[in-house]
Amino acid sequence: MVAPGFLINPEVRRWLNGVEPAWTMLDFDSFDALHDEPSASNHAIRLEPNLPPTDLSGSAVTRNALLLLRLAIERGGLKLTATGNLTRAVVAEMFESMEWPGLDKDGAFQFHKVINEPDFLPLHFVRVLVEGTKLVRTHRGTLAPTRLGKGMLVPERCGALQALLFHIALWHLNLGYFDRNPIDSWPQSHTSIVLWSLSAAANDWLDPETLTRLCTVPVIGVVQST
Secondary structure, three states: OOOHHHHHHHHHHHOOOOOOOHHHOOOOOHHOOOOOOOOOOOOOOOEEEEEEHHOOOOOHHHHHHHHHHHHHHHHEEEEEOOOHHHHEHHHHHHHHHHOOOOOOOOOOOOOOOOOOHHHHHHHHHHHHHHHHHEEEEEEEOEEEOOHHHHHOOOOHHHHHEEEEEEEEEEEHHOOOHHHHOOOOOOOOHHHHHHHOOOOOOOOOOOOOHHHHHHHHOOHHHHHHHO
């Protein structure tokens, strides 16, 4: 079992508040393997590229990535502003078309008369992700689909698209950019450990505070944060 010495640190014990982290059940070799991203040589976490359509239909990210790709292909590229964001016209069109869990379209204009791309987080996240996945690229003032992006529209490749987006989002994208998290790399640097811990211990509805302590490896910045 993994039992790092810092777990006896009084500040860490206070932060854990009686929760015993799930990852302490791992042996050291497994714990070490889970520090690396999935690859052909590391099977500690495996991403399934052949999920059935019923499973894929629940992925808002995959669904909206396909929506953005199709629009980019149909238009021969989507116009960008001087700052590199999608134009308001494109954002307005995507705003009407996109569906996202918890998205309140009626309340979106409460604080904005018009919506720029960074103000519409679901679209901004998907745009940054598909660009990071090299499904699109900037070209002469537009966001243009790449050959890889065009190939992902084939229904048989939706599972591979989901796996690719999941991999890039959790292991290569800077998620701290979206929530302005002062702990830049945490807990993303422990993604596989978090996923394993979720699969092993999150068997009921839990509040975020308990789930965080159960499934993440705390770092000093988190322990000392308010």
